[in-house]
Amino acid sequence: MPKLVITGGAGFIGSNLAKYYIDRRWQVVVIDDLSHGSKDNIKEIEREPKFEFILADIRSAGILEKACADADFLVHLAAYKIPRYGDALKTLTINNEGTRTVLETVSKRNIKTVIASTSDVYGKNPTPPFAESGDLVLGQSMVRRWAYAASKIFDEHLALAYSVERELPVVILRFFGSYGPGNHRSWWGGPQAVFIEQALRDLSITVHGDGRQTRSFCYVSDTVSGIASALESDKANGQIINVGSSEEIEIIELARKIISMTGSKSKIEFVPYESFGGGYEDVRRRVPDLHKADSILGFKTKVSLAEGLQRTINWHKQYL
Ligand SMILES: NC(=O)c1ccc[n+]([C@@H]2O[C@H](COP(=O)([O-])OP(=O)(O)OC[C@H]3O[C@@H](n4cnc5c(N)ncnc54)[C@H](O)[C@@H]3O)[C@@H](O)[C@H]2O)c1
Numbered sequence: 556m557p558k559l560v561i562t563g564g565a566g567f568i569g570s571n572l573a574k575y576y577i578d579r580r581w582q583v584v585v586i587d588d589l590s591h592g593s594k595d596n597i598k599e600i601e602r603e604p605k606f607e608f609i610l611a612d613i614r615s616a617g618i619l620e621k622a623c624a625d626a627d628f629l630v631h632l633a634a635y636k637i638p639r640y641g642d643a644l645k646t647l648t649i650n651n652e653g654t655r656t657v658l659e660t661v662s663k664r665n666i667k668t669v670i671a672s673t674s675d676v677y678g679k680n681p682t683p684p685f686a687e688s689g690d691l692v693l694g695q696s697m698v699r700r701w702a703y704a705a706s707k708i709f710d711e712h713l714a715l716a717y718s719v720e721r722e723l724p725v726v727i728l729r730f731f732g733s734y735g736p737g738n739h740r741s742w743w744g745g746p747q748a749v750f751i752e753q754a755l756r757d758l759s760i761t762v763h764g765d766g767r768q769t770r771s772f773c774y775v776s777d778t779v780s781g782i783a784s785a786l787e788s789d790k791a792n793g794q795i796i797n798v799g800s801s802e803e804i805e806i807i808e809l810a811r812k813i814i815s816m817t818g819s820k821s822k823i824e825f826v827p828y829e830s831f832g833g834g835y836e837d838v839r840r841r842v843p844d845l846h847k848a849d850s851i852l853g854f855k856t857k858v859s860l861a862e863g864l865q866r867t868i869n870w871h872k873q874y875l
Pocket residue numbers: 562563564565566567568569586587588589590591592593611612613614631632633634635636649653671672673674729730731732733734739745
């Protein structure tokens with residue numbers, strides 16, 4: 556059976572992807588430094604003979620080379636996210652050096668690779684839904700939050716350069732708001748994770764800004780099926796493809812929905828962006844155009860927001 560290496564595989568998307576391929580009897584090797592991932596996320600598969608966990612920083616080229624020695628596929632998910640409260644240096648260096656190390660390693664063996672990018676690269680593009688051919692409109696560099704989008708745009712260009720100049724079979728996926736069991740239970744896991752945690756404890760639901768900004772949320776099994784299609788389809792090579800859901804919702808509506816679904820006594824509290832420091836700027840509307848995902852990957856979301864939220868709430872309840 557094929558061997559798949561997943562960087563960041565003890566994180567949210569990575570652990571769900573690892574379970575998917577263990578179920579399909581692939582050999583799966585996870586490399587993660589556990590900076591944001593957790594052994595809890597992989598406890599169901601940890602003892603499987605076809606599963607291996609390597610505790611390491613993705614920038615350790617020697618460890619990565621060894622793990623990739625006889626690998627057929629690699630999915631690169633290890634990264635730092637939007638520096639909301641600090642850590643721009645980690646976001647920039649890990650996302651840049653980590654991706655460089657991964658691409659250099661896989662290109663030596665021509666390993667089919669999927670690289671994780673993000674909807675954040677569309678930044679302040681004023682014309683959603685965002686198609687892959689659309690402009691990437693970042694704010695000024697003095698605003699720290701754009702460090703994440705900038706790092707991922709660099710990763711995209713780097714991956715495309717390896718695709719063209721080294722003929723690496725590589726696909727770049729721009730994920731839009733994935734959520735579900737295994738998501739980080741803090742802001743790192745997205746607003747739905749924070750709201751569910753707060754609602755289950757009857758705490759104030761902290762909505763950033765006026766809450767009228769929109770997002771689209773994609774249940775993790777749909778995200779995983781997008782990754783699997785990109786990994787296993789040659790048609791996707793050298794492409795950038797959105798993976799997400801076109802179901803758009805205002806953040807305040809999401810908060811109300813979660814309060815209602817959990818039967819919570821929580822009230823909504825508005826948190827001004829200024830409280831983050833670093834001149835934080837939010838994205839007003841964010842929703843993907845999924846035509847390319849559909850035509851190249853046959854990608855269609857299967858889990859509605861209502862159903863996905865219910866499963867996610869049930870998962871969060873175990874931590875009460
Ligand atoms: N979850 C989403 O909605 C979403 C949206 C857009 C893009 N993405 C991208 O998808 C990928 C996975 O996201 P996620 O939500 O699963 O995040 P996550 O934080 O849960 O997983 C990332 C994993 O990478 C590991 N990691 C970080 N730095 C590392 C390093 N230097 N060496 C080894 N491991 C390291 C962390 O410990 C973590 O387990 C990331 O690249 C992220 O930028 C995710």
